Amino acid sequence: MSLEKIQNISYGKNVIELKNISLSFGGVQALTDVSFEVKRGEVFAIIGPNGAGKSSMLNVINGFYKPTSGKINFAGQERSQMEPEFAAKSGIARTFQNIALFKGMSTLDNLMTGRLLKQKQNLFMQALYYGPAEKEESFHREQVEKVIDFLDLQMIRRTPVGSLPYGLQKRVELGRALAMEPEILLLDEPMAGMNVEEKQDMSRFVLTANHELKTTIVLIEHDMSVVMDISDRIVVLDYGKKIGSGKPQEIRNDKAVIDAYLGITDE
Numbered sequence: 001m002s003l004e005k006i007q008n009i010s011y012g013k014n015v016i017e018l019k020n021i022s023l024s025f026g027g028v029q030a031l032t033d034v035s036f037e038v039k040r041g042e043v044f045a046i047i048g049p050n051g052a053g054k055s056s057m058l059n060v061i062n063g064f065y066k067p068t069s070g071k072i073n074f075a076g077q078e079r080s081q082m083e084p085e086f087a088a089k090s091g092i093a094r095t096f097q098n099i100a101l102f103k104g105m106s107t108l109d110n111l112m113t114g115r116l117l118k119q120k121q122n123l124f125m126q127a128l129y130y131g132p133a134e135k136e137e138s139f140h141r142e143q144v145e146k147v148i149d150f151l152d153l154q155m156i157r158r159t160p161v162g163s164l165p166y167g168l169q170k171r172v173e174l175g176r177a178l179a180m181e182p183e184i185l186l187l188d189e190p191m192a193g194m195n196v197e198e199k200q201d202m203s204r205f206v207l208t209a210n211h212e213l214k215t216t217i218v219l220i221e222h223d224m225s226v227v228m229d230i231s232d233r234i235v236v237l238d239y240g241k242k243i244g245s246g247k248p249q250e251i252r253n254d255k256a257v258i259d260a261y262l263g264i265t266d267e
Contacts, residue, residue: 103162114179
């Protein structure tokens with residue numbers, strides 16, 4: 001998918017299914033029998049208190065963690081675990097709670113790292129920068145420039161990201177993920193630590209990526225106003241177990257969710 005194209009996406013079909021996923025680390029049970037599906041083209045939120053297993057679930061989806069039991073249905077195959085390389089090559093991109101950028105490199109160069117898996121020429125040809133390698137490099141730079149325009153990063157394209165404000169660094173990290181042209185984009189607390197204006201900007205970019213680039217979004221976010229505004233569906237975890245799922249209004253009125261997470265009771 002190049003950034004100017006609109007994919008012919010069959011909305012409503014499941015792009016990935018998690019079936020009875022359990023995950024443990026020694027005697028610690030991080031996830032217990034969690035099942036849900038993400039539909040193609042939606043914004044899907046995973047919420048819950050700290051320690052609920054949200055990031056662990058993202059790590060299962062992109063292969064960083066191998067579940068103790070359960071099945072994952074993705075790309076037409078059912079498997080017991082994902083492999084990180086397979087996930088990345090199959091169109092799953094990821095951002096992290098803590099910014100994971102190359103601080104000494106420019107915004108442009110950080111975004112170029114998002115194109116590495118799409119490069120076909122070997123290191124020798126890339127070093128020569130001649131013929132097919134030069135043509136390929138030019139193509140990938142064109143794609144990255146489109147991401148820079150898409151996220152309004154033109155003014156900082158040559159700036160080392162380590163010198164950028166926190167909110168802009170988070171946007172660069174989003175850009176690097178989008179440069180992979182993902183089918184599924186996993187966002188782990190993309191708005192953590194941001195002020196109101198930065199959150200509004202990030203929400204706009206997330207929704208635009210979903211609507212215009214047709215990217216399926218799976219996000220973890222603690223700001224419930226953001227979650228309720230931008231999500232199509234939500235799953236709620238508590239102590240590694242699923243306690244609720246549904247559309248935002250259904251979650252807002254779910255007593256089990258209110259008692260465990262939203263902090264409002266009838267008493």
